[in-house]
Amino acid sequence: MTDEIARGLEGVTVAETRLSSIDGDEGELIIGGFPLAELAGNATFEETVFLLREDRLPDEGELASFRADLASRRGIEPETRETLRAAAQRELPAMDALRMGVAAANLGDDAGESGDPETDSLTAIAVLPTIVATYWRCRQGAEPVEPRTDLGHAANYLYMLEGEVPDDAAVRGLETYLNGVVDHGLNASTFTARCIVSTESDVFSAVTGAVGALKGPLHGGAPGPVLDMLLDIHESGDPAAAVHERLDAGERLMGFGHRVYSVRDPRAAVLSEAAESFYADAGNADFFESAREAERVGAEALAEHRPDLNLETNVEFYTAVLLHGIGIPRELFTATFGVARVGGWTSHCLEQLSDNKIVRPRARYVGDEGREWTAVGER
DSSP states (O other): OOOOOOGGGTTOOOOOOSSEEEETTTTEEEETTEEHHHHHTTSOHHHHHHHHHHSSOOOHHHHHHHHHHHHHTOOOOHHHHHHHHHHHHTTOOHHHHHHHHHHTTTTTOTTSSOOOHHHHHHHHHHHHHHHHHHHHHHHTTOOOOOOOTTSOHHHHHHHHHHSSOOOHHHHHHHHHHHHHTSOOSSOHHHHHHHHHHHTTOOHHHHHHHHHHHHHSTTTTOOHHHHHHHHHHHHHHSOHHHHHHHHHHTTOOOTTBOOSSOSSOOHHHHHHHHHHHHHHHHHTOOHHHHHHHHHHHHHHHHHHHHOTTSOOOBOHHHHHHHHHHHHTOOGGGHHHHHHHHHHHHHHHHHHHHHHTOOOOOOOOOOOSOOOOOOOOGGGO
């Protein structure tokens, strides 16, 4: 066994998975065997989750049954609702509220404890949108909107946020986003979920831990700052000049570059197309055109400033554009990421448990040795 340290476990392979595959050099992402561009814009979120769980797409009857099963699990207990109301009253961040809500998501279990991982994973997927929407409605001083079982997963999330049935363009845009970010290899939050469930802890604990990892700004927190930047660029009236002004001032262009991809993030391509379609349908393409110009000028300028790197747009760039257009509040961007990624987290939990071995890496000790005890009065 080598003593070489792989900081951050970079380059270390610790599991086999059939859920997703990343080729950072070619800019390719495969989800359940499908190229992302083939899946994201065509599937419903329910179809994508079924694919991850069952390794195949459902037929019509299976999809109807699966959708109904998920929809039946959307409700949360009064105690959970009050916890979210308290979080909103104290103006806690959405990710803190989501962490609290997920941790309490099994309060309704008759046995008082989590049960079957398959069942718990479905409940976790179903309740995350309800948790986020309940918190947000309370934060706005409005009453929470009860979920509807006759709406699809994406449509119901938007309905619970606004209290109105969303239009088809918004639903399709959100559906594409949810599919586009549902899974992405063994990222920090997914690895966290697999670590926790490898101890044979319950799925709700694993998802709670994953939410905690996603909360970190190095993982799930970038789309909000991207939106701030793009709004400033749009309001300047001259995207090209605004981009160069930022670079000349030594400011970072948010939404460019990715640790895994050495070319354009394939999710950026998918979400760019979804955003273009949404804004065209909405009849308000100005903001999208500003963002696209900022991407073009930014990529050219970064190539000139840093020719040693290939800094093209990542998933956060067009996440900000698309979610803003759909009407998802900036404060909920990372939580909405969680609404999508829980489909991947729970599928990884089930995959881990199918051939489980507890995750137990080693650390190299670099502290002192041979110390002698000294009584407190003699120190």
